[in-house]
Each structure stands twice: as structure tokens, then as C-alpha cells.
Amino acid sequence: MSVEASISCREVVELLSDYLDGALPEPERVRVDEHVAGCDGCTLVLDELRETIRLTGMLTVEHLNDAQRATLLDAFRDWKTG
Amino acid sequence: MSLPRTTTDDLALAERLRAGDETAFMMLVDELGPSMRRVARMYVSTDAVADEVVQEAWLGVVKGLGGFEGRSTLRTWIFRILVNTAKTRGQRERRSVPFSSLAGDDLDSPSFDPAMFVSSGDSEGAWSTLPFDWRGMPEERAEATETLHVVEGAIATLPPMQAEVIRLRDVLGWSSEEVRNALDISETNQRVLLHRARAKVRGALERYYRGESEGMP
Numbered sequence: 001m002s003v004e005a006s007i008s009c010r011e012v013v014e015l016l017s018d019y020l021d022g023a024l025p026e027p028e029r030v031r032v033d034e035h036v037a038g039c040d041g042c043t044l045v046l047d048e049l050r051e052t053i054r055l056t057g058m059l060t061v062e063h064l065n066d067a068q069r070a071t072l073l074d075a076f077r078d079w080k081t082g
Numbered sequence: 083m084s085l086p087r088t089t090t091d092d093l094a095l096a097e098r099l100r101a102g103d104e105t106a107f108m109m110l111v112d113e114l115g116p117s118m119r120r121v122a123r124m125y126v127s128t129d130a131v132a133d134e135v136v137q138e139a140w141l142g143v144v145k146g147l148g149g150f151e152g153r154s155t156l157r158t159w160i161f162r163i164l165v166n167t168a169k170t171r172g173q174r175e176r177r178s179v180p181f182s183s184l185a186g187d188d189l190d191s192p193s194f195d196p197a198m199f200v201s202s203g204d205s206e207g208a209w210s211t212l213p214f215d216w217r218g219m220p221e222e223r224a225e226a227t228e229t230l231h232v233v234e235g236a237i238a239t240l241p242p243m244q245a246e247v248i249r250l251r252d253v254l255g256w257s258s259e260e261v262r263n264a265l266d267i268s269e270t271n272q273r274v275l276l277h278r279a280r281a282k283v284r285g286a287l288e289r290y291y292r293g294e295s296e297g298m299p
Contacts, residue, residue: 008207010199014192017277021258041209045284047217051224052284055233056252058225064115068133072111073104075137079144080102 007031012042016049092156100147111140114157117250118164121265124184124242125165125172135171139164154263157256161264186241189274193281216291229290236286240279247272248279 007015012035018024019032036042064072098106118139122132142163150159172179200210223229237245246265250256256264262272 008199009209010192010194010196010207013194013281014277017280018273021273021276023258023273039209041212044215044217045213048213048284048288049280051217052233052280052287053252055224055230055287056237056248056280056283057255059230059234059237059253061113061253062116063112064119068115068119069108069111071133072115072137072140073108075140076102076104076107076144079141 007035009039009042012036012039013045016042016046019046020050020053089152093152095156096147096150099144110157110160114160117246117254118161120242121161121164121246122168125168125177125179127175127177131171131175132168135168136164138171139167142167155260158260158263162266165264165266184241184243185271185275186244186278189278193278214288214292216288219291229287232286232290233283236283237279240282243267244275244279247275248283251276252280
């Protein structure tokens with residue numbers, strides 16, 4: 001790995017979200033991979049970010065209340081009957 | 083988390099809506115309703131006006147269904163109608179909302195405190211202080227209602243566009259393409275907003291776990 005190809009921890013942490021989404025271009029992904037493999041701090045942040053995404057995915061999906069649903073359904077019926 | 087639908091599913095769903103199928107309509111209302119209200123609210127002045135915008139948008143949806151060809155997902159298409167309706171209404175209210183007030187003014191600043199990194203010398207940019215390590219938290223602790231409240235609370239304090247991007251992506255499981263089309267933002271903005279949002283939620287979890295480990299409430 002050449003010196004100019006390496007990136008610092010400060011830069012790596014800003015790329016981790018895209019890294020987890022598979023949204024990094026190949027050369028950048030490889031650099032993050034190589035960096036993380038040898039860096040405890042960035043590995044920690046990567047693991048925590050992954051867990052953050054998992055926990056966010058566990059949030060309950062909210063719904064509208066009954067009155068709000070009823071209003072929209074009424075509007076839909078109005079449209080239907082023209 | 084709702085599953086991404088295929089084009090065939092979406093076209094069938096659109097057809098059911100056109101035929102006046104109330105179950106299909108309410109299915110979409112339940113999936114999209116809260117997000118639509120929040121997104122409308124970004125562009126108009128009150129909750130009441132946002133509700134009107136949502137109704138107007140649904141009307142636009144059912145009237146315009148003939149024009150849906152499955153080139154985007156149905157939910158994305160619905161959101162585009164919503165966003166356009168909301169922006170038009172906002173203009174009529176003479177309410178101009180700068181993008182930065184929706185997206186947050188912190189998009190260009192680092193998501194980690196610069197003080198955590200070495201500021202000069204050969205190791206410039208390397209960690210000087212490691213973030214608090216909350217890995218290895220037992221699953222029942224991590225998934226406890228209280229922890230999920232921390233996540234929810236952190237999302238609620240985000241600038242509206244950051245909050246919506248993380249909700250659509252990580253709570254509802256939409257793809258990045260759907261989210262950027264739905265919210266009418268660039269791919270770069272979508273990525274930056276999501277990154278900021280995730281970093282802040284991670285930070286909130288870190289503070290929560292560290293507070294607990296130090297015996298603080």
C-alpha cells in the first residue's frame with residue numbers, strides 16, 4: 001500500500017455509512033477495508049454504526065390515528081363516487 | 083420494516099387503487115401516512131395545512147394513477163406528488179424554506195469531534211481518544227424498550243430532512259434511490275444526510291450507555 005493511498009481515522013469515520021451501504025467506489029472501499037483491518041478505533045465505530053442501524057430498524061413503524069385515517073378514507077370514497 | 087415491492091406488484095396495486103379498492107388504499111395510507119405528514123410539514127406553516135396538503139396529494143395520486151408506469155416505485159411516485167403539492171402550497175403561503183433549515187447546517191462539518199483525533203505530526207488524523215466501546219452489550223439490553231427510546235428520541239431531534247432520510251432508509255427499509263427520488267434530493271445529499279443522522283444516533287447511544295456505565299441516570 002502506497003503512502004498517498006492511505007487515509008486517516010478522521011477521514012475513515014466519515015465514509016463508514018456509505019461503506020456499510022456498499023455505496024463507496026471500489027478504490028475507496030478497498031482503502032477503508034485495509035484501514036479498518038488494522039485499526040481498533042475504526043473497527044469499533046464500524047461495529048457500533050452497524051448496531052445503530054440494526055436497532056433503528058427495530059423501531060415500530062408509526063401509524064396515523066383513527067381520525068386521520070377516517071378523513072383520508074372519506075376523501076377516497078368521495079373521489080370514487082365522483 | 084416493509085418489503086421493497088416489485089414493479090409488477092406496484093402496477094397491480096395502482097390498478098386496485100384506480101378501481102377504488104379501499105383495502106389497497108388504506109394499506110398505502112398506513113405505510114406512508116406519518117412520513118407524508120412530516121414531509122408536507124417541512125414546506126408549510128402548520129400541521130393543519132400539512133394535513134390538507136396530504137389530502138390534496140392523495141387526490142392527485144388517485145386522479146393521476148393512469149400516468150403511473152412503474153418507472154419508479156409507487157411509493158416514490160406518491161411522494162413526488164406530495165412534495166410538489168407541498169412546495170406549491172408553501173409558495174402560496176409565501177413561505178420560503180431554505181434547504182439548510184431542513185437538512186441541517188452541519189452537513190459540511192465532521193461528524194466526530196475533531197478533538198478525538200491527533201491534530202498534528204506524523205499521526206495527524208489518527209485517534210487520540212477512542213470512542214466509548216459499547217459493543218458486547220447483551221442483546222436484551224440493546225433491544226430493550228428504553229434503548230429503542232433513545233434511538234427514537236435522537237431521531238426526533240434531528241433536522242427534519244435528516245430525520246426523514248434515516249426513517250425511510252433504516253426504519254422502513256427504502257433503497258437510497260427511492261429516498262432521493264421521493265424527497266427530491268441529490269444522491270450526494272441523501273448519503274450525507276443519512277451519514278449525519280446515523281452518526282448522531284450512534285452518538286446518542288454512546289452517551290446513553292456511557293452514562294449508565296458511570297452510574298448516571
